[in-house]
Amino acid sequence: MFDYKTLIYNSAKNVLNGLEPSDVTAADAFCDYCVPCFKFAKILRKSPAAIAAEAAAQLTIDGIKVEALNGYLNFTIERESFIRHAFDKAADYKPLDGKTVCLDYSSVNIAKPFHIGHLMTTVIGGSLCNIYRELGAKVVGINHLGDWGTQFGGLISAYRRWGDEARLNERGLDELLELYVRYHNESEKDEAVAAEAREWSKKIESGDPYAVGLFEKFKAITLEQAKKVYRRLNIEFDSYLGESFYVDKVPAVEKKLQDKGLLKMSDGAEIVELTDDMPPALIRRSDGASLYIARDLAAAYYRKANYDFDKCLYVVASHQALHFKQLFKVLELLGEPWAQDMVHVSYGMVSVEGMSLSTRRGNVLYLSDVLDSAVEKAAAIIAERNPDLQDKTRVAESVGVGAVVFGALYDGKLKDKNFSLESALNFDGETGPYVQYTHARCRSVLAKAGYKPSQKIDWSQLIDDEAYEVVKLLADFDEVVYTAAVKYEPSVVSRRLVKICQAFNRFYNADRIMCGGETEKARLELTLRVADALKRGLRLVLLDAPEKM
Numbered sequence: 001m002f003d004y005k006t007l008i009y010n011s012a013k014n015v016l017n018g019l020e021p022s023d024v025t026a027a028d029a030f031c032d033y034c035v036p037c038f039k040f041a042k043i044l045r046k047s048p049a050a051i052a053a054e055a056a057a058q059l060t061i062d063g064i065k066v067e068a069l070n071g072y073l074n075f076t077i078e079r080e081s082f083i084r085h086a087f088d089k090a091a092d093y094k095p096l097d098g099k100t101v102c103l104d105y106s107s108v109n110i111a112k113p114f115h116i117g118h119l120m121t122t123v124i125g126g127s128l129c130n131i132y133r134e135l136g137a138k139v140v141g142i143n144h145l146g147d148w149g150t151q152f153g154g155l156i157s158a159y160r161r162w163g164d165e166a167r168l169n170e171r172g173l174d175e176l177l178e179l180y181v182r183y184h185n186e187s188e189k190d191e192a193v194a195a196e197a198r199e200w201s202k203k204i205e206s207g208d209p210y211a212v213g214l215f216e217k218f219k220a221i222t223l224e225q226a227k228k229v230y231r232r233l234n235i236e237f238d239s240y241l242g243e244s245f246y247v248d249k250v251p252a253v254e255k256k257l258q259d260k261g262l263l264k265m266s267d268g269a270e271i272v273e274l275t276d277d278m279p280p281a282l283i284r285r286s287d288g289a290s291l292y293i294a295r296d297l298a299a300a301y302y303r304k305a306n307y308d309f310d311k312c313l314y315v316v317a318s319h320q321a322l323h324f325k326q327l328f329k330v331l332e333l334l335g336e337p338w339a340q341d342m343v344h345v346s347y348g349m350v351s352v353e354g355m356s357l358s359t360r361r362g363n364v365l366y367l368s369d370v371l372d373s374a375v376e377k378a379a380a381i382i383a384e385r386n387p388d389l390q391d392k393t394r395v396a397e398s399v400g401v402g403a404v405v406f407g408a409l410y411d412g413k414l415k416d417k418n419f420s421l422e423s424a425l426n427f428d429g430e431t432g433p434y435v436q437y438t439h440a441r442c443r444s445v446l447a448k449a450g451y452k453p454s455q456k457i458d459w460s461q462l463i464d465d466e467a468y469e470v471v472k473l474l475a476d477f478d479e480v481v482y483t484a485a486v487k488y489e490p491s492v493v494s495r496r497l498v499k500i501c502q503a504f505n506r507f508y509n510a511d512r513i514m515c516g517g518e519t520e521k522a523r524l525e526l527t528l529r530v531a532d533a534l535k536r537g538l539r540l541v542l543l544d545a546p547e548k549m
Helices: 004-012 038-044 048-058 079-086 116-134 151-162 165-171 173-189 191-206 209-232 243-259 292-307 318-333 337-341 367-385 392-410 432-449 465-475 477-487 491-510 517-540
Strands: 033-036 064-069 072-077 100-104 138-142 263-266 269-272 281-284 311-315 342-345 350-353 417-420
Touching: 004 033, 004 064, 004 072, 033 048, 038 048, 048 064, 048 072, 072 079, 079 465, 100 116, 100 292, 116 138, 116 311, 116 342, 116 350, 116 367, 116 392, 116 477, 116 517, 138 292, 151 173, 151 191, 151 209, 165 173, 173 191, 173 209, 191 209, 209 367, 243 263, 243 281, 243 292, 281 292, 281 318, 292 311, 292 318, 311 337, 318 337, 318 342, 337 342, 367 392, 392 417, 392 432, 392 491, 432 491, 432 517, 465 477, 465 491, 465 517, 477 491, 477 517, 491 517
Parallel strands: 100 138, 100 311, 311 342, 350 417
Antiparallel strands: 033 072, 064 072, 263 269, 269 281
């Protein structure tokens, strides 16, 4: 977008000595930008009104009307000039070109279901990956698997006691979950079961081929199930290195802590003392087992060495805030300058209304079941609205899954969410289907008109209020995407998409697009710009953009 603020500052500083860039502020009531002249009154020994009037008389800026009002220097951009500059073909906006961003998100646990609690970390992280790539960054998407702990010994024990290979191959993750639940219940009643689980855990840790082979089989089953969900969400990862990968790298971290004099002993356990308002970080228990933070420290060093990241983001629920404060503080005490480049992107909890208990597997609501239910409801709506639509199954999948994702990404990430599928699938609300339908409407208009992009557009045909509002929302879309990256907040993009749709639909209802001549060409070009922006934005928040609905 053309930088009017800088243009105004560079022009006005010649007539207002001492003007700072921050003095030029956006304004809505009377103009587009203004400069309050009160700070100059004492220096110039004149009233702010006189200063503004004199400056306005001296200033001439192409495409901008300059006026003085009540001590303010007001700048109103001429609409045709704004549109022309906003739609000028410019180089791709890549402010993060050359930067590397690591994103640790989703991070499923082996042998446990991909449930509704994983929704927020998965879609926030996946969307941020797309946003950072859009801005030119090299992105490393990391699924830090939960694949270490005594529970895996318990799972092997349960499989050997009660499992069956054919049933495991047929039922997959459902079978593993049932085995684990049974092990957990039996181990509380029978110490022999718990002792056997500990023995199998030690065999995994020591590299016993049989134990490791079973564990790898369980991991493969879990990832196969998870990747089906990821494909539906338009998400791919660059790394699936989990906790187990970093266990043998913990001693190197301990040596760093020892060399810095940070590692202390407390009742046989290794700790790092932090600040008065933060409890010590427990590195290794008295029984010799390393703790989660120790493996996270090893992972941080590995990622810095292998990717040399400029930012490393952890998309993890807000209840783990203390853990990440401790993690970052330990790295700071170790003297690592890149500790300041690590960020905990926290979020609130999510629940879904309208899902019957019959869809729950035990006390767990599988995310795949939520998506299936949304797709089923979307299919029914589409069949009623457009019974002759071709490829209804594919469109229903895009709309149903998109409704769940958009619902999760529409409000700020820290807000707890309890949304209903009925509301999320509303084609007229602030929803994913509404944005997708508006995109399809734009494509339909363009197809009916047989419109081909033109280099010669009379932008003066778009200066009416409805068209101009659409232009303004499109003009700074690049900055909106950048703001989403800086704030780690995909909802910034989602909300702008809804605003664009609302403005376009007002324009669509107020201005007849197929009206002939230069006006029609300009309005079709605007429709094309809207369609392209919506498709781009939908991709950034993980949604498909169907051509027809």
